[in-house]
Amino acid sequence: xxxxxxxxxxxxxxxxxxxxxxxxxxxxxxxxxxxxxxxxxxxxxxxxxxxxxxxxxxxxxxxxxxxxxxxxxxxxxxxxxxxxxxxxxxxxxxxxxxxxxxxxxxxxxxxxxxxxxxxxxxxxxxxxxxxxxxxxxxxxxxxxxxxxxxxxxxxxxxxxxxxxxxxxxxxxxxxxxxxxxxxxxxxxxxxxxxxxxxxxxxxxxxxxxxxxxxxxxxxxxxxxxxxxxxxxxxxxxxxxxxxxxxxxxxxxxxxxxxxxxxxxxxxxxxxxxxxxxxxxxxxxxxxxxxxxxxxxxxxxxxxxxxxxxxxxxxxxxxxxxxxxxxxxxxxxxxxxxxxxxxxxxxxxxxxxxxxxxxxxxxxxxxxxxxxxxxxxxxxxxxxxxxxxxxxxxxxxxxxxxxxxxxxxxxx
Numbered sequence: 001x002x003x004x005x006x007x008x009x010x011x012x013x014x015x016x017x018x019x020x021x022x023x024x025x026x027x028x029x030x031x032x033x034x035x036x037x038x039x040x041x042x043x044x045x046x047x048x049x050x051x052x053x054x055x056x057x058x059x060x061x062x063x064x065x066x067x068x069x070x071x072x073x074x075x076x077x078x079x080x081x082x083x084x085x086x087x088x089x090x091x092x093x094x095x096x097x098x099x100x101x102x103x104x105x106x107x108x109x110x111x112x113x114x115x116x117x118x119x120x121x122x123x124x125x126x127x128x129x130x131x132x133x134x135x136x137x138x139x140x141x142x143x144x145x146x147x148x149x150x151x152x153x154x155x156x157x158x159x160x161x162x163x164x165x166x167x168x169x170x171x172x173x174x175x176x177x178x179x180x181x182x183x184x185x186x187x188x189x190x191x192x193x194x195x196x197x198x199x200x201x202x203x204x205x206x207x208x209x210x211x212x213x214x215x216x217x218x219x220x221x222x223x224x225x226x227x228x229x230x231x232x233x234x235x236x237x238x239x240x241x242x243x244x245x246x247x248x249x250x251x252x253x254x255x256x257x258x259x260x261x262x263x264x265x266x267x268x269x270x271x272x273x274x275x276x277x278x279x280x281x282x283x284x285x286x287x288x289x290x291x292x293x294x295x296x297x298x299x300x301x302x303x304x305x306x307x308x309x310x311x312x313x314x315x316x317x318x319x320x321x322x323x324x325x326x327x328x329x330x331x332x333x334x335x336x337x338x339x340x341x342x343x344x345x346x347x348x349x350x351x352x353x354x355x356x357x358x359x360x361x362x363x364x365x366x367x368x369x370x371x372x373x374x375x376x377x378x379x380x381x382x383x384x385x386x387x388x389x390x391x392x393x394x395x396x397x398x399x400x401x402x403x404x405x406x407x408x409x410x411x
Contacts, residue, residue: 005357005367006196012183012212016203017357017367019191021350027192028092028350029102030358031109035087035180037160038153038218044168046126046160049082051176053122054114056080060107064118067104076101082158084292085362087180092351095193099202106206109181116170123165130159137238138303141230141402145240145299146290148228149398151220154292182213189358192350225398229406237309237403239302241316243394245289247296248363254373255388256289258380260298261335262327263287263319268334270319275302281312287320293363298394310407317397317410324393326386339377343370 006018037048057064071078071091078091089108093101133139147155188207190199245256264271264287275285282304290297300320304312346352347370360368399409 005369006200007361007367008200010183010204010208012208012210013185014183014207014210015187015361016200017187017189017361018194018196018199019189019353019357019367020194020196021192021347021353024193024348024350025095026092026350027095027098027190027194028090028354029098029105029188029190030088030090030354031105031186031188032086032088032358032362033109033181034085034185034215035176036083036085037156037158038084039176039180039215040153040156040160040164044160044164044172045156046130046158046165047168047172047176048087048180049129049158049160050122050126050165050168051114051173051180052080052082052087053125054119054173055108055112055177055181057115057118057122058113059104060111060113062107063113064115067108070104071101074100074104084154084156084158090351090355092192098190098192098194098199102199102202102206109186110207110210112177112181114170114174114177119170119173123168126159126165127162130162130165133157133159137232137234137236137402138301141238141240141400142299142301144228144230144402145242145398145400148224148226148400149242149297150292150295151223153218154220155223179213180215183207183210184212184214187358187361189354189361191353191357223398225396227398227406227409228400230400230402231406232402232404234403235305237304237306237312237401237407239304239309239313239316239407240400241300241313241320242297242398243320243396244392245296245298246392247294248291249293250296252388252392253289253291253296254376254380255385256296256298256392258332258335258385259323259327259389260287260289261339262331262385263323264300265335265338268331270323270331271300271316274319275312275315279311279315281308281315285316291363306404309401309403313399313401313407314410320394320397324389324395326389327382329382332380332382332385336377336380340374343374343377346370
């Protein structure tokens with residue numbers, strides 16, 4: 001491991017990670033809590049998102065306005081989000097302000113005020129997010145694909161359900177917070193121009209006596225693979241396709257990433273060239289790797305007109321299958337150049353790295369350095385990717401379409 005990367009697990013099982021980036025003048029932190037939407041009760045979908053919204057409305061001795069004003073005075077650009085597994089809070093700031101921002105985030109995660117008088121405002125904010133998702137038809141079809149392809153509750157979207165959000169109570173928000181905002185399985189990552197020893201000492205003083213807590217095992221259901229159509233009177237048809245791939249923790253992940261990169265990274269990629277440029281079938285098309293802790297997927301999206309939808313789907317599936325025949329040297333050369341460019345940019349972002357080291361720990365149980373990733377990318381060859389595709393061919397597609405009429409899926 002690089003001597004710039006630091007790891008520590010507190011006695012309460014909270015992981016603390018750091019990456020020193022002394023060439024920067026910024027610092028960033030990311031903390032994830034085991035409070036994702038997989039823990040929403042089945043009749044309260046969206047509760048994790050509502051709890052996150054409420055947690056931002058004041059913490060510790062500060063009300064909502066005072067909390068936000070203090071972050072602004074410290075020059076902290078902060079954010080929050082809810083995913084399937086986690087509720088995440090993060091911030092980037094001038095490096096010399098990290099020690100002042102950390103206590104605010106300790107209050108946010110450990111002592112949110114959850115003001116009951118602001119529950120309706122928080123509820124409306126979450127409902128706006130849900131309605132925005134429903135109005136964005138591309139996001140809507142991809143959300144449906146995720147629900148069908150991953151087992152419930154892992155296929156859920158954090159926005160939840162309108163009826164559940166409308167009836168969620170303040171007591172349920174507080175109960176969710178008490179049960180899931182806890183040290184056990186929490187991960188805190190800091191990156192940038194940091195002094196690790198002093199920062200770790202401060203983190204231990206702020207979070208070290210936080211209760212570990214515990215969680216009940218999740219009960220999962222089987223995915224609903226196959227073809228699904230969402231009827232919608234629209235001048236567009238939205239197409240979403242998924243097939244299995246290895247998860248991030250699998251040693252072959254970057255082989256899969258290389259294959260998908262040939263398929264979809266950049267304007268010289270196969271999908272862009274074959275589906276959009278040569279045939280003019282759609283206005284957008286893309287594919288990407290998605291990963292849970294123990295399973296992965298390749299998700300593909302195309303947006304087109306109803307008259308061209310069937311041909312678009314046929315060509316997209318044909319290109320996915322054609323990838324099984326292997327990649328070419330010139331394709332891999334262009335892909336490596338693009339990925340290395342992204343890695344260089346990540347070296348200049350403390351915020352990006354704080355999130356990446358947290359994600360690396362969650363999936364791998366260790367921190368993967370950018371140098372390690374670069375060496376893996378350098379080691380990709382056509383033979384190694386093609387061997388992966390032989391062992392993990394793209395097939396057994398799950399397809400979701402949204403538009404005025406269903407399509408035929410040629411198996």
